[in-house]
Amino acid sequence: MMLREMARFLEEVRPRKTPPSWWNMLVAIPLLGVSTSLFYSARSDWEVAKRQQITWGMVKTHEPSNHDRYGYSFTVNGHTFSGWTGSANHDLHIGQTLIVYYDPADPANNMPDDFRDAGDRGFAFGFWPILGSGLLALSIHLSRRGYVGGKPPESRLD
Numbered sequence: 001m002m003l004r005e006m007a008r009f010l011e012e013v014r015p016r017k018t019p020p021s022w023w024n025m026l027v028a029i030p031l032l033g034v035s036t037s038l039f040y041s042a043r044s045d046w047e048v049a050k051r052q053q054i055t056w057g058m059v060k061t062h063e064p065s066n067h068d069r070y071g072y073s074f075t076v077n078g079h080t081f082s083g084w085t086g087s088a089n090h091d092l093h094i095g096q097t098l099i100v101y102y103d104p105a106d107p108a109n110n111m112p113d114d115f116r117d118a119g120d121r122g123f124a125f126g127f128w129p130i131l132g133s134g135l136l137a138l139s140i141h142l143s144r145r146g147y148v149g150g151k152p153p154e155s156r157l158d
Helices: 002-013 022-049 115-144 153-157
Strands: 053-063 069-076 079-086 097-103 106-111
Touching: 022 115, 069 097, 079 106
Parallel strands: none
Antiparallel strands: 053 069, 053 097, 069 079, 097 106
16 A cells, blocks of 8 residues: 555656757767867878887986876987886986987977877877767757657657
8 A cells, every 4th residue: 555655656757758858969069179189280290290200218217106297308410308108118217318309380289108109199199089978969859759749759648
């Protein structure tokens, strides 16, 4: 008896299930912003890759508490420049020499990886937010399919 009353109460209180609104696509705006940023960064890296130069640098510092990053310095035309890298792609230690790729127009723009490879990575990662946005739109479309005027298909049969 008590269970039957509780079930009836829940049916009365439970709101009618409605399809997700297209306003939920607002979530995709930051995702598309991330994609745009990654594509722009990739394009910039590819432009630098056309003119990049290579030199030797030396690892000077190690900050394990800051994402295990390493600081390096190198010299171009008598001027010293520096940069940071993580240890994920490189087995580094202080005093070690490493190859540094830099932009001759702005040697402060440098990295221990080829700019072409960095551009390829940015371009590849840029597709994931677009895929997520597309799947969100598809999910909303499939959820709303069959609803007319905000009413589910089974309520229109009455």
